[in-house]
Amino acid sequence: MSETFIIRKLVNDDATATISDYGAHVLSYAPAGHEPVVWQPEAVYLASGSAIRGGVPIIFPWFNTGYDGGRPVNKKPKHGFARASFWKFDEANSDRAGHARYILDSADCEPELLRTIGCPDPRFRAVYDVTVGERLTMALTVTNTGSQPLVYEAALHTYFQVGDVERTVVRGLESAGYLDNAQDGVPYVEASGEAITFDGMVDRTYEVDGAVRIEDAVLGRTIVVGKSGAPQTVVWNPGEAAGDAIGDMNQGEWRGFVCVEAVARLDRGIALEPGATHTLTQTVSLA
Template sequence: MEARTHRTGTGTVRAHDQGAQLTEWRVGGVPVIWVSALARYAEGQPIRGGVPVCWPWFGPGRSGDLSPAHGFARTAPWRLVDEVVDDAGVRLAWELSSADTAGRSGTERFPHTFRARVEVRVTDRATVSLTVRNEDSAAFDYEAALHTYLHVGDIRRVRLTGLDGAHYFDKVLRAGATQHGDLVCTGETDRVHTSDGPVAVHDPVLGRTLTVEKASSPHTVVWNPWAEKAAAMEDFGDREWTEMVCVEAAAVGDGAVRLEPGAEHTLSTTVRVGPLHGS
C-alpha cells in the first residue's frame, strides 16, 4: 500500500493513496491525528484512524443495508495527481472516477458517472476536502463524511464545545435529543449533531485545544467506541479508546447532497492546534 511521508515546519505528515487518506499529522512530535497501533495497512482493508473518506454513503447508508460500510471510496486506490512540498507546507491531491471503481464491491449500489477529488493541505493546520462532480446525465444523491480521528490525552477528561443547543440523533440509544452545554463523553458515544459550526476539543492532559472547522457540512458526528466495543475490534487496541475522539464533518441522512448534472460539491474540514482555553 503506497504511503507518502513528508516533513513540515512543525512536524510530520503521512498519507496513503488507498482511500486518499491522511494517516498522520504530528506537531512538535505529538500526534494530532490518531491512528491505532493495530491498524491494518492492507489492500482493500480500511485503515483504523486518520481521516477516512466516507462516500458515497455513511455507515450502512440511509437504507440501512449498503455495504461496504461507509462506502467504497475509503478502500479504493485513488490516483495521486498533485504532490507539492515547500516552505508553505504539504499539498496532496488524488482523484477517483466511476471508471476507476468499475466492478468494485458496492459500486452496483451507486451506478452513476462521477469524478471525485480529495485534497490534503497541511501548514500550521490541516485541511482535508472532498469534491464530487456529477458527470452523469441525471441528478444523484450521496452521503459523505470526513471521519477525522483526533488524538487526545484521555477522553474521560476532554470537553467539546460548540454543540450547545444542537439537536442530535444518538445512534447508541436510537433516540433524538438536544445538546445542553459542553459535551463530555462518559460511555460509548455515536451522535449525529445537526450543526455546521466549529467544535473545540479541550484537552487538559495534553494541554491544548483542537478546533475543528467545517464547510458545506450540515452535520457533526462525534464518536468514541468506549471500552467494550473497542475490545471487540480486531484493529483497535483494548485501551486505545481513551486516546481518541472522532469529530467529523458530514452531510448524511436528511442532509445528504443532491447533485445535478455538471454540478459539484465540496465538503471540507480543518483542524487547528491551539493552547488550552476555557477549561
C-alpha cells in the same frame, strides 16, 4: 491504477503528515513541536478490501449502511467503498512539502459497487486535496460527470489524539439537538446546553454549523475543528466495552482518541445535478 500500498510523507517547517494512496487516507498529522493531532493506533493494518483504522477515513458515497429515499438500507461495504479503494495520486497537482491531491473516478470503480449507490447510472469524479501546515485542511470535491442526478453521503471521519477521552470535553455543540446513534431506534435528543463528555459510548449526529473545540486536560491543549459544505457533525468514541472489542485495536486504545467528523448524511446528503460540484471541507488547528 496501481494497487501497491504507498505511504507518502509531507514535511515542512510547520508540520508533518503521512498519507496512504489506499483510501487517500491521512494517517497522521503533527504541527511542528507538538504531539500528533491526528491519532493512529499502535499497529496500522493494510489489507486490500479493508478500511484502515485511525487517521482520517474518507466516507463516500454512503455513510454507515446507507440511506435511500427516506429510509435506511443495507449497503456494503460499511461507510462506502472510497476508504477501501486505491485512489490515483495526482503528481502534477501535488508537492512533497505541503499539498497532496488524489482522484477517484467512477470509471475506475467496479460496476457492482456503483450500482449500490442507488442512483441510475451514477458517474462522478472525486478530488481530495490535503494541505499541511500550521492548519490541516482536507477538502473532498465531488463532480457529477453523468447525465442523471447523483445523491450521496460523505464524511471525513477524523480521529483526534487525546491524552484520555474520559478527561476530554467537546464544546461548540451545546445548543444543538442530535440523533443518538448509540441507542436503539436512533432517537432525537433535544439540546442539553452542556458540553460533551465521555463515559461509555458516545455516537451522535448533530445538525449544526460552526467550529468545535476539543479540550484535552491531559495534553493541556485545545484542538479546533472547522468545516464547510457539511450540514452535520458526528462525535464518536466507542467506550470501553465496544472499544476493547474492536479487532484492529489493542485493549485500552479507545482512550486515546475522539472522532469529530464533518458529515452530510441521511436526509442531509448531497444531491448533484449533472455537471454540478460540491466540496466538503474540514480544517484542523491548535488554539
